[in-house]
Each structure stands twice: as structure tokens, then as C-alpha cells.
Amino acid sequence: MKKKTVRFLTVACSAIMLAACSNSSANSNDQIIIYSNADDEAIEVIQNTLNDKGFEGEYIIQSLGTSELGGKLLAEGKSIEADVVTMASYYIDSAETQNDMFIDLTSSESLIDEMTNIQLPILGNVGAIFVNTEMLAQKGLDTPKSLKDLADPQYKNLISIPNIMDSSTGWLLVQAIIAEYGEEEGQQILADLIQNVGPHLESSGSGPIKKVKTGEVPLGFGLRAQAIDAKEEGLPIDYIDPTEGNYSLVESVAVVDKEDDEKEKKAQEMAITIATEAREGLLKQYPVTLYEGETVADEPAFLKKWETTLTVDLLQQHQAIFEIAKQ
Structure with missing residues (x-):
């Protein structure tokens, strides 16, 4: 029953x-x-x-x-x-x-x-370097000014970046490096940077800011707006506009x-x-002007765009460079 x-x-x-x-x-x-x-x-x-x-x-x-x-x-x-x-x-x-x-x-x-x-x-999304100022000072590390600076061995295992294979945010970093240094030198810079990233290569574009906010790493790369929000929350987070450029994606x-x-x-x-x-x-x-008449208070210092139209084919080319740099 x-x-x-x-x-x-x-x-x-x-x-x-x-x-x-x-x-x-x-x-x-x-x-x-x-x-x-x-x-x-x-x-x-x-x-x-x-x-x-x-x-x-x-x-x-x-x-x-x-x-x-x-x-x-x-x-x-x-x-x-x-x-x-x-x-x-x-x-x-x-x-x-x-x-x-x-x-x-x-x-x-x-x-x-x-x-x-x-x-x-x-x-419009733009990229920037994230800094946990307290952690950077505690470790006695230099404050980077460029993406190339992040390839310095002093930052070994202390950087978090998004993987271009999973996140379009990672493409902002790769665009800036390749546009500034060319494919050959850029690939070497990427290789050295990825070595410093170690286990902190993130599949999500929000991964790096989370690790910088919690102090798991003192440095990261991601969407500039994420660091602005964290700073406004009163966290010891700052952002640096890399000299290679704040590349943008619409x-x-x-x-x-x-x-x-x-x-x-x-x-x-x-x-x-x-x-x-x-x-x-x-x-x-997201303080990037897209329409006539718009103004923003905190525009990125080095706002740039890739010189040709962005396409999926171009993304795949840059992904291939990144994959070689990982090896």
C-alpha cells in the first residue's frame, strides 16, 4: 500500500x-x-x-x-x-x-x-592593468607602467590575466602587445608574461579582478571599469593605463x-x-564615447583601436600567437 x-x-x-x-x-x-x-x-x-x-x-x-x-x-x-x-x-x-x-x-x-x-x-570596453596597492607595497615590487613591464621576472606567479581562448577581454591585452611590438617581439613578451602568470590564467574576464581584490595576486589585467568599481568600493585597488594603449572592444x-x-x-x-x-x-x-555629443569624466589615457576592422579571423590569428607563446 x-x-x-x-x-x-x-x-x-x-x-x-x-x-x-x-x-x-x-x-x-x-x-x-x-x-x-x-x-x-x-x-x-x-x-x-x-x-x-x-x-x-x-x-x-x-x-x-x-x-x-x-x-x-x-x-x-x-x-x-x-x-x-x-x-x-x-x-x-x-x-x-x-x-x-x-x-x-x-x-x-x-x-x-x-x-x-x-x-x-x-x-565600449577598454583594458587596463590592475594593482592591489597594499600587496604590491608589502612585496616591495615596482609599479608597472606598461604591459611589457609585466614580463619582468620580479612578478613571477603574481599576475592574473584572462585567456584569449575563452575571453574577449584577453584579446585587448594581445592587441596592445602585437600592435606596439609586432608579432615576433610581441610573441616573446607574451611568452615571458604568461610565465609570470603561472596558475593565474583565467577563463573568465572577471577572474583577474577577483584575484586582485582578494589579494591572491597583486597584479592583473582586465576591464578598466572593474578596477574603477573596486576602487570606489574603498578597496586598495588602483588601475594603470598601459603605455601600449587602452585597446577597446565595442x-x-x-x-x-x-x-x-x-x-x-x-x-x-x-x-x-x-x-x-x-x-x-x-x-x-563603461566610459568610452560611442555617440556624438557624449563626454566622460575619466577617459583612458591611451585610448586606441586596432588599425583594421576586427573580425573573428583576426581573433583566431591572435589566439594562435598566444597559444604558441604558452608553449
Whole structure:
């Protein structure tokens, strides 16, 4: 009797769970699905903006790493589950070239740099060196001024950086080194730097700032905004604009062409809202001007961009240089 009762309850619970899943799926069919590679801070700004503008409950945001989301865009094309994507602009362009998968987006705001008409920029990421000032002083280490300085043996096992194979943040470091020193010397600098990194090569772009904040290492490289936040929290964290340059990556919003006019219209409305209405909050967090008339209080000292258009092919070339430097 007990076995039968347990079996009945198990079946009943399973039925209830399936019904809940079905209801969830039904609701999600009406919601706009947003895939994003953005940091938690940026996603919070996007959510608050969408909610304030009347879209609360009408969307779902799913956070993915840059490599994972980029792979899905290239492999799945229009069949991707997402209706809206916020992603590194070079991945959006590459996915469009390969899959012809996005609709045109327009805004009344004028861009500083020309971009393809399938995307609107939402934020600009720049790299910087992180310093735990207390730990650096305790160990009697010199304060670096450049990325090349980080290759000095005095920093053995004391630096954390993101892996370019997993994180687009790591590409900012590699771009700066190769642009300044060329591929041959740059690869040697990378090799020496990776030796100093030792076990602190991170798969996440937020990995280095976490280790610098906790004092696991005194130095790191990552998104400049992360160090600004840590410093404003009162932590002994500072940031250094490397003399090779604060290279930047733009993240944009795009709408997938799903050939569903009603849903596509709402997706387009949300995308334009993110690009325009969320911009004020995102600019405070990521102080890189993207639209005409914008100003920032703490602009990076050596703001630079790669001399040619960024592409997935170029990323793969730089990943290959990095992999050789690791050997």
C-alpha cells in the first residue's frame, strides 16, 4: 500500500512539474529572448532600463560567455533561440556575413565611428592593468607602467590575466602587445608574461579582478571599469593605463530575423531602447564615447583601436600567437 501511494505521488508530482514546464514554455513563447555576453553590471543597467520603459515581464535575458555565444551565432544562424543579441560587434558582423541573420536597426543618434546597419553600439570596453596597492607595497615590487613591464621576472606567479581562448577581454591585452611590438617581439613578451602568470590564467574576464581584490595576486589585467568599481568600493585597488594603449572592444545590440513580424517589432523596440535609453547608465560604467555629443569624466589615457576592422579571423590569428607563446 505504501509503495502504491509513493508511486502515485511520484507520478502526480511529475505531472505537476511537466504542467509547470509547459506553462513556462507557453509564457516564454510570448517573451523576447535576449542572449548577452555583457558583464553583470551592464545586464543590470539593461534590465532596469527595459523595466522602466514598460517591458517588465516581456523578456528573458540569458547570459553567455563571448566564445560560447559567438559559437552559437556562427553555428546556428537564424535558428538561434534568441530574438535579440548583445554581443561584441565583430562577432555580430561575422555572423551576419556567414548567415545573413539580422535585420536593419536605426537610431536618431549619430555614431562617432561608422558601423554596419544591423547593429547599434551599447558600450565600449577598454583594458587596463590592475594593482592591489597594499600587496604590491608589502612585496616591495615596482609599479608597472606598461604591459611589457609585466614580463619582468620580479612578478613571477603574481599576475592574473584572462585567456584569449575563452575571453574577449584577453584579446585587448594581445592587441596592445602585437600592435606596439609586432608579432615576433610581441610573441616573446607574451611568452615571458604568461610565465609570470603561472596558475593565474583565467577563463573568465572577471577572474583577474577577483584575484586582485582578494589579494591572491597583486597584479592583473582586465576591464578598466572593474578596477574603477573596486576602487570606489574603498578597496586598495588602483588601475594603470598601459603605455601600449587602452585597446577597446565595442559591444552592440542586434535583432535576429525570425520572419515573425509581430514579435520582431517588439524585439526591435527593445533593442533600440537598450541602445538609446540604457546608454546613460552604461556610459557611467563603461566610459568610452560611442555617440556624438557624449563626454566622460575619466577617459583612458591611451585610448586606441586596432588599425583594421576586427573580425573573428583576426581573433583566431591572435589566439594562435598566444597559444604558441604558452608553449
